[in-house]
Amino acid sequence: MAEMATLWIVRHGESTANVAASAAEAAGSELIDLSHRDADVPLSDTGREQAQATARWLAGLPEDRRPDVAVVSPYLRAVQTADLALDGTGIPVSRDERLRDRELGILDGLTAHGVRRRYPDEAARRDRLGKFYYRPPGGEAWTDVALRLRALLGDLRRDHEGRRVLLFGHDALVFLTRYLVEGLTEEELMALTRRYVIANCSVTGWSADADGRLRPDVFNDVGHLHAQGARPTREDEVHAEPV
Template sequence: MAQLQSLWIVRHGESAGNVLAYEAEAAGAELIDVPDRDPDVALSPTGRAQAEATARWFAALPEAERPEVVVVSPYLRTRQTAEPILAALGLPTRRDERLRDRELGVLDRLTSHGVRARMPQEAQRRDRLGKFYYRPPGGESWADVALRLRSLLGDLRRDHAGRRVLLVGHEALIFLLRYLLEELDEAALIALTRREVVGNCSVSGWRCGPDGRFTGVLFNHIDHLREQGTAATSEEEIDAEPV
């Protein structure tokens, strides 16, 4: 079976939506006051600085390790994150809607408190089904996102066999790539999501061995942001996903 040489993924930089979500959660509000559609939410000034720092990190890699192909979520915040990386590597962008963020349906823009206050039955249904299989009306479960990632991985293996590929996407995708590439089960994935907060502009990566199995080399790496003074605290990196 055709395989990639290596696979990287970068979470987008801090967005205006991340900032507003943190403020809403901290204030105990029910609604995150984001005026834009989720695909149109832009990076914050901090997010832009994080993207530049991440571009410098990739440019500093040995030439034999740098990505050769970059595939990006079509959302604005991911495209803006990818721009300096693509410029640093001298690569064109490829967009794929399968890298979009998880769709929250009727829960869109609600905080955790807002879901329980306005949609208590949905909160109870989510508690019963669990994080992985719960699908909000009009939205996606984590299992749904895993399915589109499986499709994308199949295409990447076929179209870019033997090459080094970088994805630029969203937090749930990073957890689910690890779930798929390292063959985790549901319990291990959920434990990972409780233990880790995936940082904005963090870098995660895997190498593929001769046996076709992926081995992690980095996960949630943000040293390049700390060095530049652009790393957010774990509280500032709060995910806008309410449940």
């Protein structure tokens, strides 16, 4: 099977919705104070700093490690992250809707408390089905996101065999890229989601081994943010480690 030489995925920088969601959860609110649809949520000032720190990390990579191509979620927070991180690199960039964030349907804009209060039956159904297979009305299950990501990875393998590919996406996409590339089970994937929060502008990556199979290099790494003096978000304080 054709394979890329290297694959990275970077979560977008901190967004204004990340800030609003943290504030709403801390206050025990049912609703997150959002003024944009999900696709149009921009980066916060901290998110822009994180993206600029990611640019400095990319600039510091050896020539034989720098990405050949970048593929970006069309959501504004990912586009802005990629624009800042790739500015001046000359790396070809394309957008692909299969990298968009998971769609939450009727639960969009609600905190965990809000879901339990407004849709108790849905909260109970989610508990029964489990995080992986639960699909909110009008939204996507993790399995739905995996299907579109699986198709994207197949195209990347075909079109960029032997090349270094950099993705910009969202937290669920990071977890699911591990699931697909490493052949994880549902149980292994869910264990990762319980242990880790994917940090803003974290880097997760794989490199092809001697047999041409992608093997994990790093997961949820934010060392470049600290090294470049970018302000960490609260999520940056959770586990990040090489694998």
